[in-house]
Amino acid sequence: MEPSSKQDNSDSQVVTDRAKSSISDLWKKEDYWAIWLGFSLLILGLIIYFPQKPAGMEETINKANSVLTAESGRAPFKTVAWHQAVDAKKKLKATSSPIGKEIKIFTNKPHGWKSNPMDSFYRGPEATDKANAKGMAAYESAKAKAAEALSAAKAAENAAAEAGFKDPSLNAEASNKIDAWRLAHTKASKAKSKANAKPYNQVPYLIGLMVAMAIFFGIGMSVMGHSFGKFVIGFTFVFLVAVLAYTASAQATAKHYGIGYAAWAILFGLIISNTVGTPKWVMPAVQTEYYIKTGLVLLGAEILFGKILSIGVPGIFVAWVVTPTVLIATYLFGQKIVKIPSKTLNITISADMSVCGVSAAIATAAACRAKKEELTLAVGLSLVFTSIMMIAMPAFIKAVDMPHVLGGAWMGGTIDATGAVAAAGAFLSDRALYVAATVKMIQNVLIGVIAFCVAVYWCARVDCVPGQKVPPSEIWHRFPKFVLGFIGASIIFSYMYASMGSDAGYALLDQGAIRGMSRIFRGWFFCLAFVSIGLATNFRELREYFSGGKPLILYFCGQSLNLILTLTMAYIMFYLVFPEITAKI
Amino acid sequence: MTIYRNRCADLQCIPDMSGKTEKKIKGWVGLLISVITIIIFLFVIGPWGEKLPGFQPLADFIDERGIEANMYFYTEVEEFSEAEINMNNTMQFPPRDLSQQELGK
Numbered sequence: 088m089e090p091s092s093k094q095d096n097s098d099s100q101v102v103t104d105r106a107k108s109s110i111s112d113l114w115k116k117e118d119y120w121a122i123w124l125g126f127s128l129l130i131l132g133l134i135i136y137f138p139q140k141p142a143g144m145e146e147t148i149n150k151a152n153s154v155l156t157a158e159s160g161r162a163p164f165k166t167v168a169w170h171q172a173v174d175a176k177k178k179l180k181a182t183s184s185p186i187g188k189e190i191k192i193f194t195n196k197p198h199g200w201k202s203n204p205m206d207s208f209y210r211g212p213e214a215t216d217k218a219n220a221k222g223m224a225a226y227e228s229a230k231a232k233a234a235e236a237l238s239a240a241k242a243a244e245n246a247a248a249e250a251g252f253k254d255p256s257l258n259a260e261a262s263n264k265i266d267a268w269r270l271a272h273t274k275a276s277k278a279k280s281k282a283n284a285k286p287y288n289q290v291p292y293l294i295g296l297m298v299a300m301a302i303f304f305g306i307g308m309s310v311m312g313h314s315f316g317k318f319v320i321g322f323t324f325v326f327l328v329a330v331l332a333y334t335a336s337a338q339a340t341a342k343h344y345g346i347g348y349a350a351w352a353i354l355f356g357l358i359i360s361n362t363v364g365t366p367k368w369v370m371p372a373v374q375t376e377y378y379i380k381t382g383l384v385l386l387g388a389e390i391l392f393g394k395i396l397s398i399g400v401p402g403i404f405v406a407w408v409v410t411p412t413v414l415i416a417t418y419l420f421g422q423k424i425v426k427i428p429s430k431t432l433n434i435t436i437s438a439d440m441s442v443c444g445v446s447a448a449i450a451t452a453a454a455c456r457a458k459k460e461e462l463t464l465a466v467g468l469s470l471v472f473t474s475i476m477m478i479a480m481p482a483f484i485k486a487v488d489m490p491h492v493l494g495g496a497w498m499g500g501t502i503d504a505t506g507a508v509a510a511a512g513a514f515l516s517d518r519a520l521y522v523a524a525t526v527k528m529i530q531n532v533l534i535g536v537i538a539f540c541v542a543v544y545w546c547a548r549v550d551c552v553p554g555q556k557v558p559p560s561e562i563w564h565r566f567p568k569f570v571l572g573f574i575g576a577s578i579i580f581s582y583m584y585a586s587m588g589s590d591a592g593y594a595l596l597d598q599g600a601i602r603g604m605s606r607i608f609r610g611w612f613f614c615l616a617f618v619s620i621g622l623a624t625n626f627r628e629l630r631e632y633f634s635g636g637k638p639l640i641l642y643f644c645g646q647s648l649n650l651i652l653t654l655t656m657a658y659i660m661f662y663l664v665f666p667e668i669t670a671k672i
Numbered sequence: 673m674t675i676y677r678n679r680c681a682d683l684q685c686i687p688d689m690s691g692k693t694e695k696k697i698k699g700w701v702g703l704l705i706s707v708i709t710i711i712i713f714l715f716v717i718g719p720w721g722e723k724l725p726g727f728q729p730l731a732d733f734i735d736e737r738g739i740e741a742n743m744y745f746y747t748e749v750e751e752f753s754e755a756e757i758n759m760n761n762t763m764q765f766p767p768r769d770l771s772q773q774e775l776g777k
Contacts, residue, residue: 163769169767340715344721349744443744505746505748506748513739521762524751524755525756531746593757605747
């Protein structure tokens with residue numbers, strides 16, 4: 088938080104906060120430390136991954152693009168060669184380099200498990216061989232089906248080509264066979280990964296990671312005037328609970344219900360603090376804002392503005408017109424009709440519901456300095472609605488026989504959690520997945536803009552006396568500075584991505600510093616933050632925020648509006664205004 | 673704040689720790705109940721719910737495809753990477769439109 092001193096405003100007789108800034112804030116305030124720490128990891132990621140250019144990258148890209156150009160001009164559907172060329176580009180990843188694989192092993196979260204939680208941390212050679220043998224049978228079967236589907240797809244494509252692609256029924260038949268092959272191909276590649284697992288012992292790596300993170304955050308704490316030793320001792324506990332949260336989220340049932348690490352982290356923290364109590368020696372490491380802000384700076388690097396054009400104009404309308412409209416309408420509804428007592432709770436729930444769930448809630452809550460209980464409530468509501476919508480929406484779309492492009496856009500624009508969008512979209516079809524995922528990704532990019540706007544609005548309009556005009560200098564003093572790091576990382580990485588072009592950007596940046604560094608640590612930092620929230624929250628206080636069920640009413644009404652507007656806009660854009668784009672998907 | 677009640681009886685005057693002990697016991701019992709509840713959800717109620725006709729196909733599908741259905745941002749889910757590269761190339765290299773003449777109309 089920014090330094091502030093209370094001053095008596097003699098004109099209005101209202102006590103107001105007057106913020107101050109000084110040069111020492113650069114090393115004394117956690118907002119700046121979040122920027123320094125976040126950027127140090129991003130720079131490290133760039134240094135590690137940029138030299139890891141996949142062998143023959145340019146040749147592969149050029150060859151694939153020439154095939155794509157030729158196939159694009161040849162057939163009225165995506166041919167087998169078209170898909171194979173895209174697959175070739177997909178394999179180009181800096182994270183596949185030896186150092187990338189080492190980093191992945193070192194920073195891995197607890198592994199997936201079903202009935203034995205120890206599987207999350209250790210699996211010996213014997214158990215691995217047994218699992219692989221089981222997976223191999225499924226893989227062989229899936230591989231044979233994929234080969235069969237490929238032959239059928241090629242035969243149908245040749246038949247359509249022999250007719251000069253002038254026979255619509257042959258074209259449709261070829262397109263369907265190719266879709267079936269893609270589905271079989273995906274199943275085979277997933278089955279392959281289950282047949283080629285390796286034994287692991289994650290425990291020493293987790294201990295190493297804990298030490299590294301304790302030092303990483305401890306340095307900042309120490310410079311900010313706290314005890315390094317006390318922080319490190321407390322951090323071991325916070326980290327341990329974070330590991331438990333990741334372990335619970337890796338369980339098969341938790342995945343099916345869409346209950347992620349954030350929910351588990353809050354729950355475990357809450358249980359500890361409200362039963363046996365959070366030990367006093369842990370409190371120096373219960374630093375919610377410090378972890379969240381550092382995580383948000385990393386998140387900024389993952390927000391690449393170039394991606395908003397991934398699905399053309401319709402995607403922008405569905406994600407960037409409907410979403411802010413719903414956000415503002417829900418916020419106003421919360422203020423005027425539901426009369427939510429806290430503006431920060433209102434905006435956090437509105438952003439959480441309209442943008443993309445937990446990540447939007449974190450960014451917005453940090454930008455407007457919402458209370459930890461408010462963020463907890465928003466995350467809880469998002470969790471419940473995500474689980475329901477992930478199950479109900481694909482079922483409804485199937486039941487009414489809605490076109491999958493429309494259904495995909497609808498789900499992408501409305502289901503909060505990103506993982507749930509992938510599950511619901513893929514469950515319908517690959518086409519629905521591509522549209523749903525792309526719309527959701529464009530919506531994810533919106534987080535940066537929303538966090539920035541909320542931060543400015545709060546400094547200029549909310550955190551001041553009614554009618555008082557806040558000068559720009561005052562806005563600067565009050566402005567949460569980590570947001571600058573968040574936006575700065577986004578702008579820098581977006582520029583780099585655009586300069587490199589989408590293919591090289593995908594291989595070296597997206598599949599390099601972003602997924603190989605930023606994503607990993609950001610996940611851990613958010614998890615630590617949610618553990619801290621739980622460890623410092625009292626159930627009774629939390630209950631007060633839910634009084635009268637107003638947050639639930641707000642979420643329900645906002646989500647209903649979101650469902651209606653998104654479906655309407657998706658239909659208008661994909662079927663009335665830009666049907667030619669829909670036809671190509 | 674912990675309050676030590678002092679019940680001085682007879683000659684022995686020992687600070688009564690019963691309030692604190694009771695609180696501690698309640699805390700540990702609460703922790704135990706919470707852990708048991710979570711275990712019951714993960715291993716009994718949750719799996720039972722997954723077997724409901726409307727849910728089971730989705731749960732099986734998530735397992736089969738190994739989808740990280742409980743992640744929060746697009747960079748955490750592999751399917752997003754696949755979708756993105758596919759859509760990018762679809763927009764950059766779209767299948768050609770057939771003219772009416774080509775379709776023989």
